Amino acid sequence: MTQPAVNNTLSVAEAISSRRSVRKYTNDQVSQADLNTILELTGKAPSAWNIQPWRFVAVRNQEVKNKLQAAAYGQGQVGSAPVVIAVYSNTAEALDTLADVIHPGVPAEQRQGAIDGILGAFAQRSPEEKEAWGLAQTNIALGYLSLAARSLGYDTSLMLGFDPAQVKEILGLPTHVQLAGLVALGVAAEEGYPHHRHAVEKITQFVD
Numbered sequence: 001m002t003q004p005a006v007n008n009t010l011s012v013a014e015a016i017s018s019r020r021s022v023r024k025y026t027n028d029q030v031s032q033a034d035l036n037t038i039l040e041l042t043g044k045a046p047s048a049w050n051i052q053p054w055r056f057v058a059v060r061n062q063e064v065k066n067k068l069q070a071a072a073y074g075q076g077q078v079g080s081a082p083v084v085i086a087v088y089s090n091t092a093e094a095l096d097t098l099a100d101v102i103h104p105g106v107p108a109e110q111r112q113g114a115i116d117g118i119l120g121a122f123a124q125r126s127p128e129e130k131e132a133w134g135l136a137q138t139n140i141a142l143g144y145l146s147l148a149a150r151s152l153g154y155d156t157s158l159m160l161g162f163d164p165a166q167v168k169e170i171l172g173l174p175t176h177v178q179l180a181g182l183v184a185l186g187v188a189a190e191e192g193y194p195h196h197r198h199a200v201e202k203i204t205q206f207v208d
Ligand SMILES: Cc1cc2nc3c(=O)[nH]c(=O)nc-3n(C[C@H](O)[C@H](O)[C@H](O)COP(=O)(O)O)c2cc1C
Pocket: 019, 020, 021, 022, 023, 075, 157, 158, 159, 160, 161, 162, 181, 192, 193, 195
């Protein structure tokens, strides 16, 4: 795996605790090595049957970022962050390329059976249901991305405030894909808001 360019990576707990939505960025760049590491860590997210339906477009091009900013109702972090990543799922493509996700440890004579088993589980689902399923998996990767970035010392802003049809058109994505979010990525020029979260007791029932 690509080694992080920064040596002091945060623990998972430190990354979770220090992550904030950051909407102002310095002019510091995200190195290509760090970007690769962040995406490689993001791709370690789990998914049902290991189908990994998530796909990414990492945008540094200022002209394209400006267009994305307009599609995101003018949100400033889209135009000003050094990198904006579109996180989306393409379940149709993932199901067409299942041979890529069957573990190499599965013996050759069992591989087609494994693929057929997965395709059978989707046989009764409409294209829209398949894409909604893929989006649920991709949201796991979205969370991983924000924490992977933080662990390397970067900050992010996760966004759903955009017109998905416009974003797909700008990025040349097929209309059937589902966008999990736009993610602004860079070095924070502000602290963000302190966490304000429910207590565990409000969101959890313990059955002992
Ligand atoms: C899926 C998702 C979509 C969001 N969309 C936007 C957005 O469009 N614009 C924005 O400024 N913040 C957006 N946020 C950020 C949330 O407002 C923020 O995560 C929440 O208020 C908690 O603050 P924190 O991230 O600093 O802990 C989004 C967050 C998530 C997870």
